[in-house]
Amino acid sequence: MVMSIHIRRLPHHAAVAAATTPAALLNAVYANRGVPADTEVTPPLAALEPAHSLRGLNAAISLLEQQLLTGGHLLVIGDYDADGATGSALAVRGLRALGAARVSYLVPSRFDFGYGLTPKVVDIAAKQQPALIITVDNGISSAAAVTRAHELGIPVLITDHHLTNQELPTAAAIVNPNQPNCDFPSKNLAGVGVMFYLLAALRSRLREIGWFTTDRPEPNLTDFLDLVALGTVADVVPLDRNNRILVEHGLRRIRAGRACAGVLALFQIAGREFTRANTTDLSFFIAPRLNAAGRLEEMSLGVECLLTNDLAQAQVLAQNLDQLNRRRHTIENDMKQQAELHLSSLNLNNKTLPPAFCLYNDDWHQGVLGIIAARIRERYHRPVIAFANCGEGKLRGSGRSIDAVHLRDAIAEIAQTAPNLIEHFGGHAMAAGLTLRIENFPHFQALFHTAVAAQLGTSTPEIEILSDGALSPQLLTLETAELLHFAQPWGRNFSAPSFDDCFNVTQARIVGEHHLKLRVTTAIGQSIDAIGFNLAENLPLAQGQVQLAYQLSINDYRGVRSPQLLVQAIQAI
Numbered sequence: 001m002v003m004s005i006h007i008r009r010l011p012h013h014a015a016v017a018a019a020t021t022p023a024a025l026l027n028a029v030y031a032n033r034g035v036p037a038d039t040e041v042t043p044p045l046a047a048l049e050p051a052h053s054l055r056g057l058n059a060a061i062s063l064l065e066q067q068l069l070t071g072g073h074l075l076v077i078g079d080y081d082a083d084g085a086t087g088s089a090l091a092v093r094g095l096r097a098l099g100a101a102r103v104s105y106l107v108p109s110r111f112d113f114g115y116g117l118t119p120k121v122v123d124i125a126a127k128q129q130p131a132l133i134i135t136v137d138n139g140i141s142s143a144a145a146v147t148r149a150h151e152l153g154i155p156v157l158i159t160d161h162h163l164t165n166q167e168l169p170t171a172a173a174i175v176n177p178n179q180p181n182c183d184f185p186s187k188n189l190a191g192v193g194v195m196f197y198l199l200a201a202l203r204s205r206l207r208e209i210g211w212f213t214t215d216r217p218e219p220n221l222t223d224f225l226d227l228v229a230l231g232t233v234a235d236v237v238p239l240d241r242n243n244r245i246l247v248e249h250g251l252r253r254i255r256a257g258r259a260c261a262g263v264l265a266l267f268q269i270a271g272r273e274f275t276r277a278n279t280t281d282l283s284f285f286i287a288p289r290l291n292a293a294g295r296l297e298e299m300s301l302g303v304e305c306l307l308t309n310d311l312a313q314a315q316v317l318a319q320n321l322d323q324l325n326r327r328r329h330t331i332e333n334d335m336k337q338q339a340e341l342h343l344s345s346l347n348l349n350n351k352t353l354p355p356a357f358c359l360y361n362d363d364w365h366q367g368v369l370g371i372i373a374a375r376i377r378e379r380y381h382r383p384v385i386a387f388a389n390c391g392e393g394k395l396r397g398s399g400r401s402i403d404a405v406h407l408r409d410a411i412a413e414i415a416q417t418a419p420n421l422i423e424h425f426g427g428h429a430m431a432a433g434l435t436l437r438i439e440n441f442p443h444f445q446a447l448f449h450t451a452v453a454a455q456l457g458t459s460t461p462e463i464e465i466l467s468d469g470a471l472s473p474q475l476l477t478l479e480t481a482e483l484l485h486f487a488q489p490w491g492r493n494f495s496a497p498s499f500d501d502c503f504n505v506t507q508a509r510i511v512g513e514h515h516l517k518l519r520v521t522t523a524i525g526q527s528i529d530a531i532g533f534n535l536a537e538n539l540p541l542a543q544g545q546v547q548l549a550y551q552l553s554i555n556d557y558r559g560v561r562s563p564q565l566l567v568q569a570i571q572a573i
Contacts, residue, residue, distance in 0.1 A: 003381055004350055005463045005569045007500050007549050013469025016499070022483045025475055029487075029497045032468050041487075042248040045222065049242050051201045055182035059173035060198060061205045063132060063157050064095075068206070071101040072131030077117055078107045078303070079137040079191065080294030082287045086231030087136035087159075087192035089262075089306035090224050094199040097219035098206060104128065107299040111366060114396065115426060115433050117142035117156075122149045132172075135159060137191025140176055141426045143169040159194045161237075163408055163428050186242035192231030193246060196224070225250035226259035227306060229489075233279050234287035236430065238493035247489040251277050262305035265318035266290065279489045280496075289318070292325035295367030331365050335372050338364075339386070343376070355461075356383040356405075356452040358445040360395065364388040369398035370431065381463045383407055383452050385434075387441065394423070395441060399432045404461055407432045410451040418447060465549045465568055471499040473522040481554045481563045500549045502573060503530075508542035516567065518542055529555060532567035545573040
């Protein structure tokens, strides 16, 4: 089934088409993203939004200041994804650099405890006798766990970025830009970004009280921006101005070879050049290897990779992560084939597609559910929640959504409509997770379809590609591709430049079973290679005159770089 695709040109497409130099093209591309030509695309770190408007920040700083002064044991509890891992590593590294006497971490297994801080996790944490529990990238929906910590006499400092439930935990302090009555203007911080802000504010307080001395020098927190960049990009949060500053300055550290040993080792094992690092590297090569630990085993392997200062040890850990990622890929392929086999039996077409998909297979691996949901969403452009059996008569689901549907709001509406149906849930607009009993799956499936249909209204979801316009054939060069490569950071809500135009297909074939390899010519007769990943089913369309939506990328073959079109869509003319 080939989904219908609509190519919509952005407002400044005429300026893109008129551009005769790479620099003029870039100005038009930035204009399409709301960045005026006379402003800095990536401002200095000093231009970050100030931290003072973060609700709960002063209480959090006071907690940490007290523990640093008394030498208390700080226990960081993170999430098991790349944001949680980078945030945990940042918290441990940062607090140690600020002079904390004892800092340790705990990343609960998704298989044993599920998502976030739970009463069981608190009981395990209590055995380490912490003076303060600090959550990273979780905790905002953990009211029961915080209550349990209070019973054990352990205060909890929550740092999170996920959307909140109606009932906030009674924590000693909460720092989350998305909690009610928080005036911090950038609501898109990832969990690692929230932790970076907290560390910076704590450093300011410690500076005021004369904490830093010759024997305890003040740390430069920009040393940790590689972790902030990796976690921010991996969590696919919108790259608003604030996040672009964090990510770009983190990328600059990576390109300069000043990242932590673990990040450099991950670049090496992935076969990527850290000197050319961009958000694509972080999204598709580094983050998946880091995430593999949390998906298949425990994220502590990933955190250790990011904590070690020994490059040789980091290389060993990165190799282990790479092996896990290869195994994850095999599991993913098997699960995807099972899902596609089920969906193909439904004889779906553009008219019979349901508003959403709830998929369940008793043999599926819990750690790969989110990837499967994302793959099916990409295929059918519908919100998807994939479920697996997590034992004790329960299902654990992981969902991915489309821009038109706020996934967490849909699940929250179901939780309100049927209060006893869902045991636990959390997330945000584009991704969410939940737990429910097996016997409740059919009821949830029906309510989920209804909730999504209500958000969609009378509109039918359609894949839409936003195009900057037609790129002049004279700019289909390596120079232009290199400029766009480093004109970072691109990401969600600040997408990489895409173009569309008519080409003549001179060669077309399938490579690697799923990919469409083309040779095309422009209107002025120049020839260029093109590749469409996972577009093999479009081979019948790849003949004669076609319209391509594409990104201008770089093909690096045996050290020789050349421009190529990265095809996003192909349409017959």
